Amino acid sequence: MRTPYPNKDRYINLLTDFGFKRLFGTEPNKALLIDFLNVILPEQHTVQDLSYRNNENVGNTPVDRKAIFDIYCESKTGEKFIVELQKAKQNYFKDRSVYYSTFPIQEQAMKGNWNYKLSSVYTIGILDFIFDDHKDDKTLFHTVELKNQRSEVFYEKLKFIYLELPKFKKTVEQLESHFDKWLFLLKHLSELDAPPQILEETIFNKLFEVAEIANFSAKEQDAYENSLKYYRDLQNVVETSRQEGIEEGIARGIEKGRQEGREEGREEERLHNLKRQRALLLKQLSHKLGEISDPIQLQIAQLSLTSIEALSEVLFDLDNEEDLRKWLNQE
Numbered sequence: 001m002r003t004p005y006p007n008k009d010r011y012i013n014l015l016t017d018f019g020f021k022r023l024f025g026t027e028p029n030k031a032l033l034i035d036f037l038n039v040i041l042p043e044q045h046t047v048q049d050l051s052y053r054n055n056e057n058v059g060n061t062p063v064d065r066k067a068i069f070d071i072y073c074e075s076k077t078g079e080k081f082i083v084e085l086q087k088a089k090q091n092y093f094k095d096r097s098v099y100y101s102t103f104p105i106q107e108q109a110m111k112g113n114w115n116y117k118l119s120s121v122y123t124i125g126i127l128d129f130i131f132d133d134h135k136d137d138k139t140l141f142h143t144v145e146l147k148n149q150r151s152e153v154f155y156e157k158l159k160f161i162y163l164e165l166p167k168f169k170k171t172v173e174q175l176e177s178h179f180d181k182w183l184f185l186l187k188h189l190s191e192l193d194a195p196p197q198i199l200e201e202t203i204f205n206k207l208f209e210v211a212e213i214a215n216f217s218a219k220e221q222d223a224y225e226n227s228l229k230y231y232r233d234l235q236n237v238v239e240t241s242r243q244e245g246i247e248e249g250i251a252r253g254i255e256k257g258r259q260e261g262r263e264e265g266r267e268e269e270r271l272h273n274l275k276r277q278r279a280l281l282l283k284q285l286s287h288k289l290g291e292i293s294d295p296i297q298l299q300i301a302q303l304s305l306t307s308i309e310a311l312s313e314v315l316f317d318l319d320n321e322e323d324l325r326k327w328l329n330q331e
Contacts, residue, residue: 011211013190015128015165017070017316018220018227020085022210025071027052029210033073035203037081037124039179040141040161045120049076056317069100078119080104088234089129090309097123097160105158120157126186130164140167140183172196226287227316233280234312270305277308284312289321296321299328 012019024033034047041047055069071083082100086093101123108118134142144160145153168183175181175198185199185207195208209215216224282300286292292300303311311327318324 009190010193010213011189011208012213012224013228013231014186014211015085015087016224016227016231017085018224019190019211020070020126022220022224023207024083025052029206030073032203032207032210033071033083036182037083039182040124040163041122045075045079045122047075047079050074050081051076053080072104080119080121082121082123083126084124085126085128087128087231089132091306093125097125101158101160118157120159123160125160125162127162127164128166130166131162134164138167140164172198175199229287230284230315233283274305274308277305277312278303281308281312281315284315285318285324288315289318289324292324293321296325296328 012022014020014023023029024036030050030052034050037047037050050073053072053074055072069082070085072081073083074080082104084097084100090096101121104121105118140163142160142162142164144162146155146158148154163183165183165187168187170180170184172184172188175184181199181201181204185204189207189211195204199208213221213224278301282292282297285300300308300311314327318327
């Protein structure tokens with residue numbers, strides 16, 4: 001007999017890998033992705049229909065690095081969209097966004113005589129953190145474009161859109177726009193016991209049906225529980241590292257001055273975060289692949305934070321230890 005599902009929530013957490021891809025990344029539910037995209041895109045790029053593309057993109061030569069997107073799709077009129085969920089702050093995240101945007105640009109190249117005309121490319125980041133340089137800015141919706149020295153748009157076909165979810169503070173009673181409602185659901189769906197009246201719209205009725213855990217198969221429930229555990233572990237690592245960094249920064253600030261304390265606190269935070277990220281990664285790999293051999297553990301222990309974060313991104317795409325070994329050797 002199957003053990004009863006341990007999670008008492010009615011709806012999934014949309015900030016987990018499973019929840020995010022179930023909602024936005026499957027053909028039967030693409031109406032949800034279309035509605036969400038149309039809330040955040042400029043009016044001239046309203047999406048009528050879309051198709052999902054292969055979310056694994058490889059460079060032009062065998063030595064090029066590859067990119068694995070959460071969701072990669074293309075509208076009926078040719079615009080290309082990368083939609084990424086970023087659950088924790090990552091070094092060089094902006095750099096990664098720019099790097100990812102190059103793949104849908106390069107794949108448009110045609111052999112032979114080509115005039116270089118490109119379709120628009122959007123990289124959309126749903127962030128469960130706040131950029132360091134945005135902490136004093138209340139704006140949560142950011143559109144980034146290529147502009148000239150007079151702040152005039154130089155190239156309108158490449159855009160980066162970021163949503164900083166922690167800045168969204170509205171309660172259900174304060175929801176006004178369709179955009180508000182989407183942000184509320186992204187952040188709070190798993191906390192709801194029933195659909196609030198203000199969210200009783202056709203598109204959200206479908207969302208609640210798709211997101212209800214009772215409708216999952218046993219295999220889907222297990223996959224969601226693993227994804228939720230990973231998300232919670234990651235949040236705990238981030239919060240613990242942040243708190244330890246603050247405490248150690250204060251202690252050293254008393255001894256060596258406020259400025260030195262801040263600097264060393266950040267370094268201590270970085271080292272603690274690296275140690276905990278490695279431990280968390282090993283734990284998740286063991287849960288997914290079984291016992292990890294000592295040589296592989298040694299390789300993981302030598303990974304940088306950037307490589308650890310990269311491996312975390314592809315963790316659920318690995319099927320066995322041989323896949324992991326190949327990834328580590330390429331890295």
